[in-house]
Amino acid sequence: MRFIGLDPGGDGQFGWCVAEGTAWPLSLVSHGCVRDAATAIQSLLERLGPLEDVNAVGIDSPMFWTPSGSRLVDEIVRKAIRKAGAPNVGGTVQHINSLRGACLIQGMVAAYLLRKAFPTMRITEAHPKALLWLIKVATQTRKVVDITMSHISEFITYNGEMISEHERDAALGTLAASAMILAPAGWRDISLEEKDVFMPVAPTEYWMPIPRDLSS
Numbered sequence: 001m002r003f004i005g006l007d008p009g010g011d012g013q014f015g016w017c018v019a020e021g022t023a024w025p026l027s028l029v030s031h032g033c034v035r036d037a038a039t040a041i042q043s044l045l046e047r048l049g050p051l052e053d054v055n056a057v058g059i060d061s062p063m064f065w066t067p068s069g070s071r072l073v074d075e076i077v078r079k080a081i082r083k084a085g086a087p088n089v090g091g092t093v094q095h096i097n098s099l100r101g102a103c104l105i106q107g108m109v110a111a112y113l114l115r116k117a118f119p120t121m122r123i124t125e126a127h128p129k130a131l132l133w134l135i136k137v138a139t140q141t142r143k144v145v146d147i148t149m150s151h152i153s154e155f156i157t158y159n160g161e162m163i164s165e166h167e168r169d170a171a172l173g174t175l176a177a178s179a180m181i182l183a184p185a186g187w188r189d190i191s192l193e194e195k196d197v198f199m200p201v202a203p204t205e206y207w208m209p210i211p212r213d214l215s216s
Contacts, residue, residue, distance in 0.1 A: 001181065002048070004057040004114075005173025006040060007128065007166045008106035015166030016040045018048065019156055019174035026178055028149070028158040031167045037110040041117070056180050057114055058126035058173030061107020062096055063204035064197040071096055073190050073206055077130050080210045084133040085140050092129055092144075111201040124180045125191070125206040128172035134209045135175075179207045186211070 001022055007015035014034050019026040030047050034040050048054065065071070074096065078089040086092055111123055132138035137151050149158040149168060155175050163171075179187040191197075191206035 001055045001178070002053055003174040003177040003181075004044060004054055005059075005126070005170040005175075005177060006057065006107070006110050007060045007169040007173060008037065008103050008110060009166055011035045013166050014040050014106060015164060015168075015170035016043060017167055017170040017174055018044070019171065019178070021178070023182070024155050024175075024178070024184070025153060025157045026155065026174060028156050028160075028171055028174070031163055031170065033164055033166050037106045037113060040110060041113045045117070054118070054121065056122040056124065056177035057111075058124050058175070058177035058180075058207075059107050059111055060126045060128050060169055060173055061103050061110075063108070063111060063123065063125040063201065063206065064191065064194070064199040065096065066194060066197055068196075069096070072193050076190055076193060076210060076214060077127060077208065080208070080214050081130050081133040083214070084136070084138075086130075086133045086138070087140070092133075093127065108200055111204065115201050122177075122180055123201070123204045124176050124189075125204060126173040126176040127208070128169035131172050131176065131208065176207050179209075180205055184209075188212070 003019050005017040018030040019028050074093050078093045082089045129144050132144050138144045156171050186209045189205045190208050
């Protein structure tokens, strides 16, 4: 199986990755950093060919909004990473109205382009930096900024040269995408907690390893 991970950002900071595998650890087989969503999807098409061969995508960007402005899923993730020891939960999981435009818009554009190319592809929202706390890779003595691919080898293997933080976060997007297909114990779609959403590229999901008792 093949999985795509995307980490939307500004010019030259849009990370993308492709990982393969039928179980963890996945194998990271391709990656890069580009200027925008269109270039990222074009890069993927050039390397992968028909996207029908891709099982799922994880995108580090909000995939839906709520009329109230605040999302229950964000509070659920904050509560979970606080319990995991994260020191700045509000900075890690920001209010959706505080996020940069490159993350918000380019992520949604990427989802739109992928869905246009392959209408039945499953898409999950991802939050790599929060995920690092939830899978116990980030700790109070190991900062998120210091984490490399070698630290997440239990989940994704990679034998190449050092990659950027944007590509690392995209790789973690493939982990979320694979969880959506493999449904490992402890993972679930927390977007089901939301009752009233605006989802421009429906349907999308939000898979995270968060127990139900941490739901707000």
